[in-house]
Amino acid sequence: MAVQKLPLAKAINESLRMALDTDPKVLVMGEDVGKLGGVFRVTDGLQKDFGEDRVIDTPLAESGIVGTAIGLALRGYRPVVEIQFDGFVFPAYDQIVTQLAKMHARALGKIKLPVVVRIPYGGGIGAVEHHSESPEALFAHVAGLKVVSPSNASDAYWMMQQAIQSDDPVIFFEPKRRYWDKGEVDTEAIPGPLHGARTVREGTDLTLVAYGPMVKVCLEVAAAAQEEGKSLEVLDLRSMSPIDFDAIQKSVEKTRRLVVVHEAPVFLGTGAEIAARIAERCFYHLEAPVLRVGGYHVPYPPARLEDEYLPGLDRVLDAVDRSLAY
Amino acid sequence: MAVQKLPLAKAINESLRMALDTDPKVLVMGEDVGKLGGVFRVTDGLQKDFGEDRVIDTPLAESGIVGTAIGLALRGYRPVVEIQFDGFVFPAYDQIVTQLAKMHARALGKIKLPVVVRIPYGGGIGAVEHHSESPEALFAHVAGLKVVSPSNASDAYWMMQQAIQSDDPVIFFEPKRRYWDKGEVDTEAIPGPLHGARTVREGTDLTLVAYGPMVKVCLEVAAAAQEEGKSLEVLDLRSMSPIDFDAIQKSVEKTRRLVVVHEAPVFLGTGAEIAARIAERCFYHLEAPVLRVGGYHVPYPPARLEDEYLPGLDRVLDAVDRSLAY
Amino acid sequence: MTVDSTAAARTPRKRTAAKKSAKKSPGAGTPDLVQLLSPEGERVENAAHAEYAAFVEDITAEELRGLYRDMVLTRRFDAEATSLQRQGELGLWASLLGQEAAQIGSGRATRDDDYVFPTYREHGVAWCRGVDPTNLLGMFRGVNNGGWDPNSNNFHLYTIVIGSQTLHATGYAMGVAKDGADSAVIAYFGDGASSQGDVAESFTFSAVYNAPVVFFCQNNQWAISEPTEKQTRVPLYQRAQGYGFPGVRVDGNDVLACLAVTKWALERARRGEGPTLVEAFTYRMGAHTTSDDPTKYRADEEREAWEAKDPILRLRTYLESQTDTDEGFFAELETESEALGLRVREAVRAMPDPDRMAIFENAYADGHSLVDEERAQFAAYQASFTDAEGGN
Amino acid sequence: MTVDSTAAARTPRKRTAAKKSAKKSPGAGTPDLVQLLSPEGERVENAAHAEYAAFVEDITAEELRGLYRDMVLTRRFDAEATSLQRQGELGLWASLLGQEAAQIGSGRATRDDDYVFPTYREHGVAWCRGVDPTNLLGMFRGVNNGGWDPNSNNFHLYTIVIGSQTLHATGYAMGVAKDGADSAVIAYFGDGASSQGDVAESFTFSAVYNAPVVFFCQNNQWAISEPTEKQTRVPLYQRAQGYGFPGVRVDGNDVLACLAVTKWALERARRGEGPTLVEAFTYRMGAHTTSDDPTKYRADEEREAWEAKDPILRLRTYLESQTDTDEGFFAELETESEALGLRVREAVRAMPDPDRMAIFENAYADGHSLVDEERAQFAAYQASFTDAEGGN
């Protein structure tokens, strides 16, 4: 059956399974992705079905994982690499930034690096340090990478398919606190472009832009605002590099107000770029400055404080109110 | 004599010498900082005068350099670490982001990490790959770090003094193409705050904000604009974390126009944050959107193309014209 | 979770099972393994290891009981934490079950002026250093990211980013040497961590600078779901030689051997002979953490075989058969154990949630204008609710 | 810059100096050093190294002349590049002066279907792989960041971030094994690079996956200004053992030994016996790069001592004394050498600057809307000048 209701994690699992099945060059690699199926079970059962040669438990060394994935890609493979948690991508940062991102250009286009780096990211799961961060801006700033994040099961399935098919390296941020959220996945649908934003709710008074875990929050905000008679449009950005500015611009030309929401710190977060660019593109349309809601400029706090730190319904509503008050 | 005319590199050298001389806990460490005095001679003569125990040639491993510097700081030392070039800081990125930046908070303030990481950065010297990058946004986005860059010899001297005295880790970006530019250094002056911007030229029609290597370009732009009868104010930002938004706001409330210039890619560069925040703070004052001039979203190009890539007089003037045309 | 670590965690009674599976003893077969107490609780005499044994030659029954007590209380504390996690009082717990000897032996080998860099599982070492065990729970409860002052007990914060602390330890040791102090530093890490570039770099730096640091690798044979073969194809202690310093493999379930070898290594460091790698060959008897389900990836029999080599059991047999330790000691310890459990339970439950404004504290030592601004905005935002509630 | 590498770079004449300082031969004293040709140009017989020697047993005079020719032409090319840098035609040059034997020996050991991962100094290896030498100059001239198609000659791009290519080589080798191919991979790196975590991780990965890769470390005794003691306190080849695979130290100025040992190691890889570390003990006779001034940090005598062990000189002596090589060969080679120099000089001078729009090419394979937007803006901006000039 083509349409299934799946949790987001399972949708990625199915997507990986599909890719492993259809393209013998696809590999899955990372720490604990084999028998354990990953700490979030995203790769559950894959090693059993495709063998240790395709689904590879690696040594505990992220630079080594990405570095060898680059080598495998040079040999013609399409590795899908798992970084166990957001906070553990940094040992691999050098390989990602200086090698993975730049090698295609260095070779004047003669080699391609179709590597997908999967990173479960974001907070809200009550975890210990380094398990709740949102470092996407640190990748989006780097030319040569593409950076995406699905917010629901269907996108998770399809964006993973597209990421694996991409001849560019893709940093694939998975909203870990949505792993268990179910959604319909039509494995025979024709997906939209990987880097296009999607309007997930139409509205006329203000545009909310979010991605990954915050889309759900923004939809709740829009519903709450509706009750107060405010019509909010919600855009799921889906891609942080490139960003679909045309879609945001179009929406803002209609609503004339924009609030950007992400878990990552506001300071130099992706919202900064959106605010800067939309302020330029929509200079004569904006009735209020672009407002941003996100993390503070502090290390991610311990679990018992994360609800204060993370943008939630109230904080986004507060920003909406402030915007509408202009 | 307290006032000397020194090249910027020599000013840093003098500043390090002063620090080594006055505080026995100060250490200088990095690749080739000893006998060679660093590839830019910034540490020239220091090992000779302070010994191998204070000015330390390290193994070729940036993570090791920063990681051991953290350990030395825990033991009460104040290490000043050199990363040989901008593009080689990434192997140390994990230690900087997950340890150096967060350890003070992790210890609830009970330990301090007064580590300075010196990074010669930026282009314009005709170098090979990885020797011309401007990764400052990748550090400014990270809470727990402070990020500064001097644009002239006097600031280089004094900001280094202040960075070493800071109990927070400071990423100290040195504008390598200005190393040879001479300026007056008064070693008995009373410096302004490390994180305050400075107005380096007053003007009324538009504000240019820059830092490091681009300050000189902006001053040239202002001089050229003057001839066309335009009065440009130039702010030397000096600190990218924190950013002195008050100073920018004050200037923009006067000039009503802002152009931000840096070598780093525009997309998610520090200019994005400045544009976003000033657009919010000065919503009713701005006559034009904040414009940004910087690098493109491509890997830093080979030397023979860098003049096209780097913001120069013409490109900044073009942005000034576009802003004034609103 | 199928592994019942609380059950296994009780102070072990004398068990005849001990001898049964002693033949299955991976690692113990290696001639290089330093062992002073056999799984059967008998003193092992091995001329080749006399240099290490010398460090525990004069150990008294009293001291041995002290080690036993440390192990029992550590295990009790650990079991309490595991059950507190099940009760929802902790978000996570990383149990040291099975690694008590490695931790107590090495921890008791340190001097007060030595400095310790742990991973996230060194509850037994923390115990030896005098860190109040309830302090260890803050980060697992989610009220902080490391709740003690490292300098109070020369015991650094737990470090979660695998391997990174080995460089901090090396740098600290470089500082010790610069200061001309005769203390030493010990860095803990796991078999999985041995693959991280940082650990290799710490070997290089410590060798080049001849830093007084002991690298103490608890090879508990698993890195979450991955067996040690996914990290190396030769025993880990051999890694050191290629960097120019000695590596020793010690029976990690033998507290006496761990004590002896670590003392030996720390003494080398103090004498200015530089780094040593100690590989304590042990076994993670529980799950990786309370979030983990080891039935997914390893056979029960493996754990069962290792239960026969239980570090506590082994010392108990020795105490009972070779020393004047009477039942009273064990009974008293049982009582003390229960009291510790109770104290920990109560302390955790009493742990207050941090004030929300704590988010903005300690990001910087010297302050940061953006943090100040955000703090003020946050306070105003919070106040708007209070105001609203207050009918303002 | 005091070191005149162009002078030293000329095809060496027979020199009596060779014997003079042969006694000062660091490294050669090591019993472990594999040497088949002494600095005096004599065949070394050493039963302990018979396994390696077997790989060059049948080498013909013709083949030896081929190696000699490779070294001479490589040196000539290198000298030309150095002088082109002085003339401002290149922004920088990293000379291989002194390392010709290590590079030609190992390079000629590879098969066409093997894959090579160089650093930034492997001009001699590139030569062996058939890469047109002028292609190597693009990045040093600043017209590109790596100007050849790696797959044309199975010779990867130069990699500047120290050590990172060792992981690419390992991954590539894992792929070779997956494909069931019987080819091998060779990764070059320096003594300085040995300290990088990435290199250690590549040892771990290659050992765990038994990848068919040879790690070829040219220990030229300097990492810019730092002597090897700043990277290790034991010989580098020993590093391998702790990771579970063999390490061999070879006389890096002995082309025959480098050829033999590399062939041996590549054969091991092909046979499925996994990785090998080869440390070629050699010497960087010139500056680190044309930007460097070695007088700042090392004594002239050191270089002079090593000139006596010149790899080219050594083979020449052998060819002249032990084979039928006549003067004509050397004379012809001199002519060929000059022709190469001329060709390179002309090719570099003719190298066009890239079109400015090239900035926007190849950042992405599948395109990126922001790059498209910036490209269009840039084009419009440039056009505005043309328009202005055109009086539009």
Ligand SMILES: Cc1ncc(C[n+]2csc(CCOP(=O)(O)OP(=O)(O)O)c2C)c(N)n1
């Ligand atoms: C850099 C990094 N990568 C991944 C992780 C996730 N992780 C936590 S513990 C662990 C396994 C550690 O194994 P080992 O070093 O053997 O220590 P043990 O847990 O067995 O004590 C992993 C992969 C991490 N904490 N840090």
Ligand SMILES: Cc1ncc(C[n+]2csc(CCOP(=O)(O)OP(=O)(O)O)c2C)c(N)n1
């Ligand atoms: C990660 C990184 N750090 C620093 C540098 C600067 N750098 C270029 S070459 C070099 C020394 C390399 O020494 P070695 O590995 O011995 O190779 P050699 O130059 O001697 O061939 C250094 C420090 C770099 N390229 N990459």
Ligand SMILES: [Mg+2]
């Ligand atoms: Mg382990």
Ligand SMILES: [Mg+2]
């Ligand atoms: Mg070298």
